[in-house]
Amino acid sequence: MSTTPAQPAVDRLSKGFGFAVAAYGLWGVLPIFFLLLAPAGAVEIVAWRVLFSVVFCAILLSVTRGWARLRAILADRRTTLSLGLAGGLILVNWLVFIFAALSGHVVEAALGYFTNPIVTVLLGVFVLREKLRPLQWAAIAISAVAVVVLALNYGAFPWIALALACSFGMYGLVKKRVGGKVDAISGLTIETMWISPIAIGMLIVVGSTAGLTIGTVSALHTTAMVATGVITAVPLLLFAAAARRMPLVHLGLVQYLAPILQFLIGVFVLGEDMPPARWAGFAIVWLALIVLTVDMLVASRAGRQASLQSA
Template sequence: MQDSTKGIFLMIGACTIWGLSPIYYKLLVNVPPLELLAHRTFWSLVVFAGLLVVQGRLGKLRDALGTGRAVLITGFAALMISTNWFLFIFSVQIGQVRETSLGYYIFPLVAVLLGVVVLRERLAALQWVAVGLAALAVTTLTVGLGSAPWIALTLAVTFGAYGLVKKRLAVGAVVSVTAEVVLLGPLALLWLLWLQGQGTGVFGVDVRTSGLLVLSGLLTAFPMILFSAAAKKVNMATLGLLQYLNPTLQFFCAVVLFGEPLTPFHITTFGLIWIALALYSGAGLAQDRARRKSVMTSSAEPPA
């Protein structure tokens, strides 16, 4: 099997776990979202740190946290991803998986817009049209429902900011995520110990709940490992297209499994977003083909 094919299967595995994760969090609706976030953070630290120990790469954390600037960047990334995690958990518990799906559909377009504003990147005409359609979609839903889809927007912005700041880190994905939970882990552990001391913590109350809480670390780490491996084997255009499997499966969970209602405004909004993503992806694929053609042409030229 070719590396690119392996990469596609690895990416499908990662996105399937992410996309179906609302089912897991629905099983823990009895756990307050902040407590569940603390467990996810702590058990992720255990899994990620254990993985680096087994790989003999624990020393790589010095590269991620070795300077004050690195700590600040990693700390900001940790703040963005923990906010994202909390809001996702909260959304599942209040029956708004439909909005989490919308947020992760919007995310690539928000990330592109952040690139324009922060990194001064330039967009092709079709990409601008895609961003405009996304803005129209959000406006449609806001007017239709009488309030902005703040959950979707916050998820998209926090994940977009997270991806943007990660570009400034020289370490790999697994090491950088481990560094993030290293910073968050002590806070999570203190909160959990305080809850247990108050007698309000859910850990240890029953085997099922406790086991599911411990599983949150593996559920966080495993798809990240798959994603990191996939990123090394497939090009960015393919990676970007496959990522849409995540919000598509979340949409399936929301509408089919959880029975969340879809108003005409939601249908219109998702339709506009899907058209926007088709245009954006088409422009991205065209740029990727042009880059590869340019590389092949330049490599085929005889030396002077």
């Protein structure tokens, strides 16, 4: 059976799409996984997540023979420091997300990841000095209206949503600046190594106050706690595999799968309250995302046409 010249590219894109769906799908159902870790609190869960991630990454480095690559990255002081900053940002993100999952704020966490693309655009303006297109400005203005509507509805500032959006947006910015120097396994290893002393300190504080739950609840609970390392690393590896095979525009569209799943879990599985005003706020956010997506697709098409003409 013969194949057309375009078939390898189609297969590559198809595999990339599968990896992306798997990665964002796993991120989308994480709230349910973290609920299984009760009665452990957010601080204990995050601390074990950091330490078991280091262990799992060490196993992966041994299997893939990546220790030489890791040592080469560690020799680059600037890159290592950047990954330390990334580790601090992801530590904040994990703490806020797990707190949201355990305290009945999964819908607000979903809002944070829906808002993340807008934050990324703003970081491009204020940090990278990028110029915005008209539709991007429109998306930001619509998002600002959504934040006001949701703040009035919640009766308080939606700090969980904005903390998640800002911490993950800045994490993405740091990772972008590191660029192609760092592979997924080495990057996560160095990030979690940086924050391991903080994680150990967190466990000492929890152990001396509330008491650690690992090993005291059930075999399933202990296994699930140990599995936080795998749950952390596997979606990142799937995402890295997708990013190598898919255009950034397509990958950006798939990213909405995670907050959509989190939103559905929060509303229909966990039964979180969604009064009409909150629906209105989410509808405005979704409108902003539609505007941003249209702009992204138009810009991508224009870029391809320009490349063809220059070729």
